[in-house]
Amino acid sequence: MQGVIDYLSKNEARFVSELCDYVRFPSVSAQPQHRSDVQACAKWVVQQSQEIGLEARLCPTAGHPIVIAKTPRAKTKGQRRPHFLVYGHYDVQPAEPLDLWKSPPFEPQVRKGVLYGRGASDNKGQNLAHLKAVEAYLKTGTELPCDLTFVIEGEEEVGSTSLTSFLRTHRAELACDAVVISDTGMPSLKHPALTYGLRGITAFEVTLHGPSRDLHSGLFGGTVDNPAMALCQLLGQLRDKKGRVTVPGFYDEVQPLSAYERKQFARLPFKARDYQKLVGVPELFGERGFTPLEQRAARPTLEINGLTSGYQGEGSKTIVPSWARAKITVRLVPNQDPERVMARIRQHLEKVCPPTVRMEIDAGHGAEPYVVSPTGPQAQAALRALKLAFGHEPVLVREGGSIPIVNEFKKILKADALMVGLGLPDDNAHSPNEKFDLACFTNGQLMCAHLWQELSKA
Amino acid sequence: MQGVIDYLSKNEARFVSELCDYVRFPSVSAQPQHRSDVQACAKWVVQQSQEIGLEARLCPTAGHPIVIAKTPRAKTKGQRRPHFLVYGHYDVQPAEPLDLWKSPPFEPQVRKGVLYGRGASDNKGQNLAHLKAVEAYLKTGTELPCDLTFVIEGEEEVGSTSLTSFLRTHRAELACDAVVISDTGMPSLKHPALTYGLRGITAFEVTLHGPSRDLHSGLFGGTVDNPAMALCQLLGQLRDKKGRVTVPGFYDEVQPLSAYERKQFARLPFKARDYQKLVGVPELFGERGFTPLEQRAARPTLEINGLTSGYQGEGSKTIVPSWARAKITVRLVPNQDPERVMARIRQHLEKVCPPTVRMEIDAGHGAEPYVVSPTGPQAQAALRALKLAFGHEPVLVREGGSIPIVNEFKKILKADALMVGLGLPDDNAHSPNEKFDLACFTNGQLMCAHLWQELSKA
Numbered sequence: 001m002q003g004v005i006d007y008l009s010k011n012e013a014r015f016v017s018e019l020c021d022y023v024r025f026p027s028v029s030a031q032p033q034h035r036s037d038v039q040a041c042a043k044w045v046v047q048q049s050q051e052i053g054l055e056a057r058l059c060p061t062a063g064h065p066i067v068i069a070k071t072p073r074a075k076t077k078g079q080r081r082p083h084f085l086v087y088g089h090y091d092v093q094p095a096e097p098l099d100l101w102k103s104p105p106f107e108p109q110v111r112k113g114v115l116y117g118r119g120a121s122d123n124k125g126q127n128l129a130h131l132k133a134v135e136a137y138l139k140t141g142t143e144l145p146c147d148l149t150f151v152i153e154g155e156e157e158v159g160s161t162s163l164t165s166f167l168r169t170h171r172a173e174l175a176c177d178a179v180v181i182s183d184t185g186m187p188s189l190k191h192p193a194l195t196y197g198l199r200g201i202t203a204f205e206v207t208l209h210g211p212s213r214d215l216h217s218g219l220f221g222g223t224v225d226n227p228a229m230a231l232c233q234l235l236g237q238l239r240d241k242k243g244r245v246t247v248p249g250f251y252d253e254v255q256p257l258s259a260y261e262r263k264q265f266a267r268l269p270f271k272a273r274d275y276q277k278l279v280g281v282p283e284l285f286g287e288r289g290f291t292p293l294e295q296r297a298a299r300p301t302l303e304i305n306g307l308t309s310g311y312q313g314e315g316s317k318t319i320v321p322s323w324a325r326a327k328i329t330v331r332l333v334p335n336q337d338p339e340r341v342m343a344r345i346r347q348h349l350e351k352v353c354p355p356t357v358r359m360e361i362d363a364g365h366g367a368e369p370y371v372v373s374p375t376g377p378q379a380q381a382a383l384r385a386l387k388l389a390f391g392h393e394p395v396l397v398r399e400g401g402s403i404p405i406v407n408e409f410k411k412i413l414k415a416d417a418l419m420v421g422l423g424l425p426d427d428n429a430h431s432p433n434e435k436f437d438l439a440c441f442t443n444g445q446l447m448c449a450h451l452w453q454e455l456s457k458a
Numbered sequence: 459m460q461g462v463i464d465y466l467s468k469n470e471a472r473f474v475s476e477l478c479d480y481v482r483f484p485s486v487s488a489q490p491q492h493r494s495d496v497q498a499c500a501k502w503v504v505q506q507s508q509e510i511g512l513e514a515r516l517c518p519t520a521g522h523p524i525v526i527a528k529t530p531r532a533k534t535k536g537q538r539r540p541h542f543l544v545y546g547h548y549d550v551q552p553a554e555p556l557d558l559w560k561s562p563p564f565e566p567q568v569r570k571g572v573l574y575g576r577g578a579s580d581n582k583g584q585n586l587a588h589l590k591a592v593e594a595y596l597k598t599g600t601e602l603p604c605d606l607t608f609v610i611e612g613e614e615e616v617g618s619t620s621l622t623s624f625l626r627t628h629r630a631e632l633a634c635d636a637v638v639i640s641d642t643g644m645p646s647l648k649h650p651a652l653t654y655g656l657r658g659i660t661a662f663e664v665t666l667h668g669p670s671r672d673l674h675s676g677l678f679g680g681t682v683d684n685p686a687m688a689l690c691q692l693l694g695q696l697r698d699k700k701g702r703v704t705v706p707g708f709y710d711e712v713q714p715l716s717a718y719e720r721k722q723f724a725r726l727p728f729k730a731r732d733y734q735k736l737v738g739v740p741e742l743f744g745e746r747g748f749t750p751l752e753q754r755a756a757r758p759t760l761e762i763n764g765l766t767s768g769y770q771g772e773g774s775k776t777i778v779p780s781w782a783r784a785k786i787t788v789r790l791v792p793n794q795d796p797e798r799v800m801a802r803i804r805q806h807l808e809k810v811c812p813p814t815v816r817m818e819i820d821a822g823h824g825a826e827p828y829v830v831s832p833t834g835p836q837a838q839a840a841l842r843a844l845k846l847a848f849g850h851e852p853v854l855v856r857e858g859g860s861i862p863i864v865n866e867f868k869k870i871l872k873a874d875a876l877m878v879g880l881g882l883p884d885d886n887a888h889s890p891n892e893k894f895d896l897a898c899f900t901n902g903q904l905m906c907a908h909l910w911q912e913l914s915k916a
Binding site: 199201203205209210211212213215216217218219220221222223224225226228229231232233235236237238239241243275279280281282283284285286287292295296297299301302303304305306307308309310311312315316317318319320321324326327329331354355356357358364365399400401402 | 657659661663667668669670671673674675676677678679680681682683684686687689690691693694695696697699701733737738739740741742743744745750753754757759760761762763764765766767768769770773774775776777778779782784785787789812813814815816822823857858859860
């Protein structure tokens with residue numbers, strides 16, 4: 001491994017310059033005017049991959065192409081070698097508003113050890129770190145203990161529309177032991193992190209229909225139910241004052257946090273006062289018996305995302321509104337199933353909805369929660385690699401959001417995802433002045449180099 | 459009185475023709491392009507009043523003018539004669555949408571004993587009936603047992619903006635024993651009605667502020683309260699499932715319905731199935747122990763008029779919204795006081811609002827409930843006049859809405875209002891094809907003629 005490590009060290013400057021080349025492509029997948037830039041960027045990734053010794057090709061899709069790049073497969077070995085996928089994306093978020101950037105988004109600049117530019121952190125810097133680690137193996141003739149396939153898509157920022165069907169049609173080629181993803185983050189350079197869990201989601205809308213039209217509240221009020229009030233009463237009882245969901249059976253499948261996991265949560269840097277200031281609330285809130293970090297990442301929630309009813313303009317309008325609607329999302333944790341949870345909520349709402357209004361429930365999208373055992377051999381291997389590269393004890397993290405593609409890998413390829421993100425909380429992903437610390441880039445390459453050794457032992 | 463009655467009968471055709479002249483003025487107070495029409499209509503009312511022997515003048519205001527017309531005062535009598543005001547308005551609602559009218563709104567047509575045209579019922583037909591009754595007295599030399607002052611304004615459909623200050627500045631001239639208003643309705647020609655009560659109102663907005671901006675529900679959900687949910691919980695407890703308001707002290711000042719009043723309500727024509735069809739609800743609703751007619755006219759209610767929070771567009775947006783707002787109106791009954799009720803609601807909300815959100819309450823307009831004793835001598839006099847004119851036992855009615863000017867008469871002139879409306883429920887006031895039954899017009903004149911006799915005896 002020393003050869004690999006030395007190679008990475010010696011070529012640091014060139015790698016930064018290549019990352020700048022990569023960032024220079026305005027590969028904005030959402031904007032039609034950048035279609036050819038997205039294509040050019042994909043071609044650059046193929047060329048890079050080929051230059052470092054990978055077998056790479058551009059796979060067209062209905063949208064933007066997917067780059068597939070493989071390490072040369074050992075031909076004569078009798079024993080089956082492990083096979084890992086490395087997932088990343090070469091497309092970026094739109095750069096607007098441009099006037100808020102200190103240097104132009106597609107003219108990368110290094111200032112004080114930090115590279116500024118759209119896509120530097122999300123996700124070009126992170127997937128290039130993986131490619132550079134493999135380059136170090138291949139260019140130094142160091143044997144990789146596993147086979148690798150890079151899957152670098154161009155539609156992550158627009159919903160990974162083409163990737164799911166691509167996974168299905170390339171199921172055999174992509175069969176693997178795990179998917180490594182560097183597209184999340186770590187709390188700080190002193191807290192390298194493995195993200196081992198994500199919350200799932202189920203979204204729905206509830207509409208209550210009352211009178212056939214808005215009624216004069218003076219002439220009719222008192223004889224007809226008010227759908228806005230009925231909605232408040234219906235939804236108000238779905239959650240207690242501390243955030244615990246009161247739908248019968250809601251927590252039945254929730255896998256309790258292990259003592260080990262709670263210990264990991266407790267190691268994360270967190271200051272309640274700073275957090276309260278960050279979110280700007282009069283007082284923090286949350287389910288009893290859990291810390292804020294547990295509440296937002298490892299406990300299910302039910303959130304009203306929007307309310308609509310009656311008159312919303314200036315002044316007042318004395319009506320009993322004809323209908324009232326709420327948009328709701330429920331965040332799920334392992335092992336809650338979006339459809340089963342939705343069925344329980346629907347059943348409960350149907351039971352408690354008064355006969356004076358007609359209820360309509362529209363189920364929306366769903367995503368399963370995700371978790372990989374933090375004490376399993378692959379997770380432990382990733383933790384060792386993180387520690388070797390960053391020189392600090394890594395933390396185990398769950399994220400409160402969902403990354404739908406992780407579920408697709410699990411469903412289609414039956415492979416777990418190891419999320420070893422290299423971003424920092426202040427990287428401004430999706431915002432002006434996106435940046436990537438060069439320390440994250442170089443330590444990240446080192447982590448990737450160690451990862452294949454540790455994972456192949458696992 | 460026979461002379462008066464004969465005169466009204468003999469001149470029926472001319473009176474209808476004069477009502478057509480009156481309706482022909484497009485005196486739409488809300489539309490600036492009709493400003494001169496409104497003015498011309500006011501002048502016509504002055505001229506009509508003068509022709510029938512009243513002392514009439516046009517009183518300019520900041521808005522549209524007010525017509526004041528008085529019966530000749532008896533000069534030498536020693537005893538003080540009663541003095542009554544007759545309130546009405548010569549302005550009308552806009553006629554749009556014009557394409558829904560069977561005959562043009564300002565080209566009155568009589569079809570099968572019904573006069574069609576904007577303002578025919580609301581309020582030209584009704585105030586002209588009063589003028590014609592007085593004409594009958596004056597032209598037949600029949601002595602009126604009282605002094606009358608007509609106050610016919612031109613801004614009723616735009617909030618009676620100028621009338622309040624006019625009442626204040628003409629307090630001495632307008633001091634009276636009662637105000638007679640024919641601007642409400644009766645259930646049918648067989649149910650002539652005295653409206654003896656109106657509900658009051660107090661309006662307010664509640665806003666709950668949570669995080670300083672919309673937050674990602676995945677990243678933050680579970681650690682901050684959701685203002686939309688907190689609003690549902692806050693408002694959901696203000697009313698029970700049958701419509702009874704649960705704010706402490708809310709019913710303290712409510713004057714119970716007397717046995718006499720409940721008997722009057724029971725006499726009103728009402729079919730639950732027809733009513734349910736009219737309002738188009740799955741099931742009727744209302745406070746236990748009261749009939750629907752009592753619930754909507756003589757019981758207080760709390761109605762949410764509108765709800766606003768978070769994302770209301772297509773699809774879903776996974777946020778914890780920064781704020782949530784409700785518009786609320788509370789209908790009041792005698793002897794509830796808008797300010798006292800508002801203070802109790804505010805106190806209650808402040809008590810139950812959780813510390814995890816910041817509450818803002820904006821009080822809006824208020825109007826006091828109104829009631830005149832239905833068994834008092836003036837009300838009984840009005841009932842006698844109604845019976846004499848329509849030949850049917852009159853009903854006593856409370857209306858669920860508010861008529862703010864009634865409170866102004868009470869406050870400024872200390873005078874009660876006797877609401878003897880001549881409209882029918884299907885008159886389409888404020889809608890296309892407004893109409894006025896000529897039977898209402900002729901019986902209405904007769905009622906007005908009897909009213910002065912009966913009231914002066916009271």
